[in-house]
Amino acid sequence: MISILRRKNDTQPTRRLCIQVLRHNPADAASVPHLQAFEIAEAEGMTLFIALNEIRATQDPSLQFDFVCRAGICGSCAMLIDGRPGLACRTLTRDLGTTITLAPLPFFELIGDLSVNTGKWMRGTSERLQTWIHSSAQTDLDALEAPMEPELAEAIYELDRCIECGCCIAGCGTAQMREKFVGAVGLNKIARFRLDPRDDRSNDDFYELIGDDDGVFGCMSLLGCHDVCPKQLPLQTQIAYLRRKMAVIGLA
Amino acid sequence: MDVIHTDVLVIGGGLAGLRAALGARKRGQKVIILSLVPPKRSHSAAAQGGMQASLGNTAKGAGDNEDIHFEDTVRGSDWGADQEVARMFVHTAPKAVRELAAWGVPWNRVQAGPRDVIIDSQRVTLTEPEAAHGLITARDFGGTKKWRTCYVSDGTGHAMLYAVSDRTIAEGIPVHERMEAVSLIHDGERCYGAIVRNLISGKLLAYVARATCIATGGFGRIYQSTTNAVINEGIGAAIALETGVVPLANMEAVQFHPTAIFPAGILVTEGCRGDGGLLRDVDGHRFMPDYEPEKKELASRDVVSRRMEAHIRSGKGASNRFGEHLWLDITLLGEAHINGKLREVKEICQHFLGIDPAKQWIPVRPAQHYSMGGIRTDAHGAARGLSGLFACGEAACWDLHGFNRLGGNSVAETVVAGMIVGEAIADFCATPEGDMHVSTALVRDCREQENARFADIATSRGQESASVLMQRMQAIMSEKVGIVRNGDDLTVAVDELKNLLLRSRQIGLRSSAPGANPELTTAWRVQKMLKLALCVAYGALQRSESRGAHFREDYPRRDDAQWLKRTLAFWRDPEQRVPTLEYENLDVRHMELPPGWRG
Ligand SMILES: Cc1cc2nc3c(=O)[nH]c(=O)nc-3n(C[C@H](O)[C@H](O)[C@H](O)COP(=O)(O)OP(=O)(O)OC[C@H]3O[C@@H](n4cnc5c(N)ncnc54)[C@H](O)[C@@H]3O)c2cc1C
Numbered sequence: 072m073i074s075i076l077r078r079k080n081d082t083q084p085t086r087r088l089c090i091q092v093l094r095h096n097p098a099d100a101a102s103v104p105h106l107q108a109f110e111i112a113e114a115e116g117m118t119l120f121i122a123l124n125e126i127r128a129t130q131d132p133s134l135q136f137d138f139v140c141r142a143g144i145c146g147s148c149a150m151l152i153d154g155r156p157g158l159a160c161r162t163l164t165r166d167l168g169t170t171i172t173l174a175p176l177p178f179f180e181l182i183g184d185l186s187v188n189t190g191k192w193m194r195g196t197s198e199r200l201q202t203w204i205h206s207s208a209q210t211d212l213d214a215l216e217a218p219m220e221p222e223l224a225e226a227i228y229e230l231d232r233c234i235e236c237g238c239c240i241a242g243c244g245t246a247q248m249r250e251k252f253v254g255a256v257g258l259n260k261i262a263r264f265r266l267d268p269r270d271d272r273s274n275d276d277f278y279e280l281i282g283d284d285d286g287v288f289g290c291m292s293l294l295g296c297h298d299v300c301p302k303q304l305p306l307q308t309q310i311a312y313l314r315r316k317m318a319v320i321g322l323a
Numbered sequence: 324m325d326v327i328h329t330d331v332l333v334i335g336g337g338l339a340g341l342r343a344a345l346g347a348r349k350r351g352q353k354v355i356i357l358s359l360v361p362p363k364r365s366h367s368a369a370a371q372g373g374m375q376a377s378l379g380n381t382a383k384g385a386g387d388n389e390d391i392h393f394e395d396t397v398r399g400s401d402w403g404a405d406q407e408v409a410r411m412f413v414h415t416a417p418k419a420v421r422e423l424a425a426w427g428v429p430w431n432r433v434q435a436g437p438r439d440v441i442i443d444s445q446r447v448t449l450t451e452p453e454a455a456h457g458l459i460t461a462r463d464f465g466g467t468k469k470w471r472t473c474y475v476s477d478g479t480g481h482a483m484l485y486a487v488s489d490r491t492i493a494e495g496i497p498v499h500e501r502m503e504a505v506s507l508i509h510d511g512e513r514c515y516g517a518i519v520r521n522l523i524s525g526k527l528l529a530y531v532a533r534a535t536c537i538a539t540g541g542f543g544r545i546y547q548s549t550t551n552a553v554i555n556e557g558i559g560a561a562i563a564l565e566t567g568v569v570p571l572a573n574m575e576a577v578q579f580h581p582t583a584i585f586p587a588g589i590l591v592t593e594g595c596r597g598d599g600g601l602l603r604d605v606d607g608h609r610f611m612p613d614y615e616p617e618k619k620e621l622a623s624r625d626v627v628s629r630r631m632e633a634h635i636r637s638g639k640g641a642s643n644r645f646g647e648h649l650w651l652d653i654t655l656l657g658e659a660h661i662n663g664k665l666r667e668v669k670e671i672c673q674h675f676l677g678i679d680p681a682k683q684w685i686p687v688r689p690a691q692h693y694s695m696g697g698i699r700t701d702a703h704g705a706a707r708g709l710s711g712l713f714a715c716g717e718a719a720c721w722d723l724h725g726f727n728r729l730g731g732n733s734v735a736e737t738v739v740a741g742m743i744v745g746e747a748i749a750d751f752c753a754t755p756e757g758d759m760h761v762s763t764a765l766v767r768d769c770r771e772q773e774n775a776r777f778a779d780i781a782t783s784r785g786q787e788s789a790s791v792l793m794q795r796m797q798a799i800m801s802e803k804v805g806i807v808r809n810g811d812d813l814t815v816a817v818d819e820l821k822n823l824l825l826r827s828r829q830i831g832l833r834s835s836a837p838g839a840n841p842e843l844t845t846a847w848r849v850q851k852m853l854k855l856a857l858c859v860a861y862g863a864l865q866r867s868e869s870r871g872a873h874f875r876e877d878y879p880r881r882d883d884a885q886w887l888k889r890t891l892a893f894w895r896d897p898e899q900r901v902p903t904l905e906y907e908n909l910d911v912r913h914m915e916l917p918p919g920w921r922g
Contacts, residue, residue, distance in 0.1 A: 115644065116587070127841065128790040140364075140368065145366075190364070190501070198492060202492070203492060212422055214421075221431065224475075235361075264427075269427060
């Protein structure tokens with residue numbers, strides 16, 4: 072049987088959407104944060120990417136937001152969608168009510184309207200946590216590569232899938248209170264490199280990086296991160312596991 | 324005036340730019356990278372299927388080597404490629420994969436013993452050799468004799484980009500994010516860096532560098548229907564063109580990917596077909612074997628895309644309210660395979676189509692995908708026309724791909740080119756030519772000129788709308804300069820684009836928001852994109868033959884006697900309305916593999 076697109080019933084009238092955007096332009100001294108409402112007609116298969124671009128093209132060319140891949144892969148377009156962190160590009164309007172409220176991700180530096188500087192934060196976190204393979208081995212590029220168990224490679228990829236969108240930080244209780252908290256994104260990266268046999272670092276080395284309240288012991292296990300992660304990374308189990316490992320080092 | 328000095332300025336933080344930066348840095352150069360977005364958000368992250376390198380570890384890759392990879396690449400290019408570059412490339416690709424493995428890319432690995440795969444819609448058991456257990460595995464891709472495409476599930480580009488980007492952080496190379504190069508600083512002979520616009524504040528800065536490398540990716544956004552990211556607007560290539568002395572090569576060579584989801588244009592990887600997926604029509608009939616009995620769904624991309632369009636034109640397309648399309652069926656691969664090796668595809672189908680690809684067919688139609696053309700360079704990345712300027716990656720045309728690129732050869736190209744061009748930049752910096760005597764007046768003038776351009780747009784009372792012109796350009800390109808081309812359509816397209824270029828000088832803004840007003844940004848970019856579109860359309864109009872992805876229904880054959888040539892497009896006079904085209908011959912005497920049947 073040929074399958075077809077999930078389709079809206081043709082008899083249903085087109086919805087009018089009211090999209091409320093929390094606007095503020097820090098470059099403009101006169102700007103104050105305020106909600107601005109835009110009305111548009113919903114179209115079939117409409118995503119927030121399509122809706123916001125339509126608003127910018129036809130109603131307000133100054134509206135700021137960030138999209139890059141528009142396919143849920145690059146992590147640029149995280150924002151609060153009706154209060155919940157998510158990727159705007161792959162959010163279909165048909166899954167939302169007729170009034171949709173959009174706000175920038177909290178916690179990150181605001182660039183303007185829905186655009187925030189996640190890149191700067193992520194680079195800083197990477198530098199702090201040294202999120203790269205530390206290896207003293209010289210690689211001979213002409214020799215056969217070192218073998219790795221197929222399941223291990225897959226397990227590393229599972230954690231490598233993070234797209235640094237910032238949703239986990241926006242959904243995190245600790246991050247709201249502790250400015251330096253590395254968040255699930257940071258802890259997941261440590262878990263990723265810890266799992267990787269190509270990285271020489273020991274548990275002691277990792278403890279140096281995350282063995283405090285700005286690291287793994289700052290997590291209050293509220294699991295906001297786990298619920299909002301658009302890549303459904305196993306954050307809950309990874310953080311719990313890491314905490315146990317690090318606690319052992321701390322006690323020693 | 325804000326001036327930043329560095330040895331090497333790399334414009335672009337995708338795979339190519341980052342890898343080139345690492346090469347130059349390793350040789351002791353001070354390097355700064357510019358990027359429109361945080362580098363990990365570059366479009367390299369979207370590469371799904373994989374990277375070609377002839378490791379030959381798997382049962383279906385056994386016996387693979389550089390020679391076979393070379394032949395596949397040259398045939399795929401329809402003999403448009405530079406064979407010296409192709410040789411160097413196939414030789415370096417295995418090294419690049421291993422370097423990436425050392426940097427942490429979790430390549431999928433060979434599992435020794437029997438495993439079931441789908442080949443030509445049949446379930447087949449392959450036995451992977453014991454000795455290869457744990458080595459880097461590979462999948463099948465179109466146009467290749469062996470299974471050669473190394474992969475990380477279907478997130479290969481993501482894993483590669485993160486590993487290389489993390490490497491640049493390890494080396495302490497700064498990336499100036501949300502910065503757009505808006506013109507090159509040059510005196511007609513030597514390049515001294517770039518004028519750069521801060522996309523947060525809207526301010527212009529000068530970056531003065533001994534060597535400048537453009538690695539800004541493709542220009543798919545001149546098309547309406549494209550798999551490319553919204554930032555792939557080709558500004559890097561356009562600012563090279565606007566120097567008047569640097570040519571863009573083979574701009575008419577544009578690749579269309581067979582399987583973009585319809586209508587959103589988001590790609591689902593060739594790995595779907597490589598792993599056994601099938602194309603079906605409105606009747607559920609698997610039609611590719613009717614046209615291509617040997618290679619079927621895995622013929623070259625240009626061939627599959629053309630067959631699909633022809634099949635739709637013959638009335639066999641399925642349709643929904645957005646128009647006609649065909650089906651990609653991967654249900655036969657089974658849920659486990661899809662969940663493990665095609666998970667991005669699964670997510671895309673869920674989120675954008677509301678379907679489960681393990682149970683339902685995916686609506687697809689070819690969309691613009693890749694720019695074979697770009698800034699003309701030599702085999703080591705030095706740009707033609709300006710000393711001190713280099714280019715690599717999709718933005719460049721050192722000419723690995725000729726008129727059609729093989730799937731998996733592009734991410735491979737980015738890192739290989741990064742390795743080679745990074746060294747060439749360091750070599751250049753070590754020579755007397757690499758020294759620089761730049762006049763401050765020149766730097767100031769370049770900046771003032773750019774400032775004036777932005778101010779002109781911002782204060783114009785013109786009546787034209789940037790987004791209207793942009794949409795019109797994109798529509799023309801998709802309708803008239805697409806998969807199947809002909810002289811009449813191309814003539815109309817060129818005329819209309821010329822007209823749009825004139826109109827683009829009359830753009831007026833509706834908003835004057837302080838900071839980097841997005842409307843101003845679009846208005847400024849569309850003028851540049853129109854020049855690129857004209858290079859593509861005009862080049863396509865002049866090339867009266869069919870080669871690779873450039874298909875002319877009025878000249879359906881490849882014509883080596885007349886057209887074994889590379890197109891060079893110049894924009895010497897800012898007032899000219901079409902590019903000046905020149906041609907360089909491909910020298911058959913230097914070809915290892917002389918022109919023949921593509922197979
Ligand atoms: C959906 C999709 C899937 C793909 N899958 C595969 C695959 O499986 N295998 C394969 O081999 N190839 C694949 N490709 C092709 C391949 O991914 C690209 O060709 C390649 O990644 C391009 O890399 P790049 O470094 O040249 O450019 P990009 O990754 O596009 O990076 C360009 C960089 O330049 C910056 N930039 C652009 N303009 C400016 C400017 N004016 N100033 C400053 N910075 C600028 C951007 O911010 C960005 O950092 C795919 C392409 C697409 C679109």
